[in-house]
Amino acid sequence: MMATHLLPTFESDPGMTPTWIGLTFSGRAAALFAVLAGIGLALSTGKQVPFEGPALGAARRGIALRAGVIAAAGLTLGGLEVNLAIILVHYAVLFLCILPFLGLKPKALCIWAAGWMLASPVLAYLLRPWLMASSPQLILDHNPAWEDLGTPSQLLGDVFFTGYYPVFQWLSYLLVGLAIGRLPLTKARIPVLLLAGGTVLAVLAKALGVAAMENWGGRAALQQVLNAPDYPLDSLLQVNLAGVQQEGSWWWLATVAPHSGTTLDLAHTSGVAAAVVGACLLLGRLADWLNLDLLLPLRGAGAMTLTLYSVHVWVVAAFYLKPLPAGWTEEGMYFAHAATAVIVGMVFVLLKWRGPLEWLGHAANQLGRHSGSGLR
Structure with a gap:
């Protein structure tokens, strides 16, 4: 994630040649971030056996306050002048959207995902x-900030559909993570299955998307409707399709481009995330x-x-x-x-401190979990 923020994903040449950073991490880093959120929620709500009844209700209240x-x-950071797409508001909304699924077991979660x-x-x-034809358009063109609460329809339209991390499609990642977190991760075969299965899914989705664009006429069709003529479509398909209005051709749904939010993109990046989790296990x-x-x-930084x-x-x-600086x-x-x-993460985890x-x-999570019992 830091690499895609701080290092160029395109070369500065006229053709915008993708860099190895863009080819390797673009789209995949953010997807892993979201899949891990689902895994974390699974581990905190019963692991293999999801909470039921009052325990599940308490967990949902805690997650909602968290x-x-x-x-x-996220809204505070959204007020900064910065050339980054800040994920936190979308991340928080994803936490709320996943609440109805917390009581499901792996098979049901896989079907939903x-x-x-x-x-x-x-x-x-x-x-x-x-959404784009409405007046005003339901797109922010900036990171969500506190002042956007004054225009809730525009904020919700952007967060769910037109923003950089569209929650409507990205719920797939939390469902995948929740399903992974419900597996018996301590069993020897599970990491191997995640690594092998994730790799196969990622490769198949990528191969299908590339074939659709290069062999079956997809790229030529999209070139005719591309609304950003100054940007080479070939480079965008390899690194980042965010910001491109994907309309005018059903071929947009056949791409596997990072941040395109298509079925193939979601499948590819979910497969990569599963494989990374398996490798780390x-x-x-x-x-x-x-x-x-x-x-x-990794554990230190991941803890905060x-x-x-x-x-x-x-x-x-x-x-x-x-x-x-010079x-x-x-x-x-x-x-x-x-x-x-x-380094900071390692220090905090060794000292058994939480990040601020x-x-x-x-604290918010604990307050939510115990608030129901207090009311009774």
Whole structure:
């Protein structure tokens, strides 16, 4: 995520040649972020056996209040001048949208995830022209901020359909994560299945999308309706389709471009996320065998993601439209951000501290969980 924020995803040449950063991480980093949210929710609501009855209701209240903390952080960061698409408001809304699914078991969740991946891109494609034709258009063209609460229809239209992280399609990622988190992750075969199955799904979805564009006439058809003639379609399909109005041709639904929100994009990035989770679980098993905490750098940063993400965005905003300090490069700035996140995360986890925003989120969660019993 930090790499896609701080390092160029396109070369500066006229053809906007994709960089290896763009080809490797664009779309996949954000999807992994969302899938992990679903896994975390599963682990906190019963793991393999989802909560039921009063326990499930308490968990839902806690998650809803925690989402409020995340949304507040996102709306505050949205007021900064920064050239990043901030995910936190969408993330919070996803937490609310997933609440009805918390009581489901893996099989039902897999069915819901597959169905949502298939149906939501089609419905979004049909609805977007209507949303864009309204007056005012239901698109913000900026990160959601506190003042946008004054225009709720525009805010909701953007968060669910026209924004950088459309919640309507992105619910697929939380459903996938919730299904993964409900699996018996401690069993030896599960990490292998996640790694192998995720890899196969990712490769098949990518191959199908590339074939549709290059072999079956998709790219030629889209070139005729592209509303951004200054941007080469070939590069956009490889790195980032966000911001392009995907209308005028059903071929848009056949792309596997990052941030396109199509079925193939959702399937590919979900497969990559599952494979990454499987690989990390296997690495954790190796660490146990070697009696070494090989995942400490990731575990530390992962334990305080909300705080580190917010600080990262704030620091990037501080340098927005300003020259880098003397002697600094984009690569140096990236390594400074990444190393700081790893080091700070390791210190906090070793000292058994919560990050400041994680503490607020935990407090809100506990308040929600216990509020129902207090009312009775």
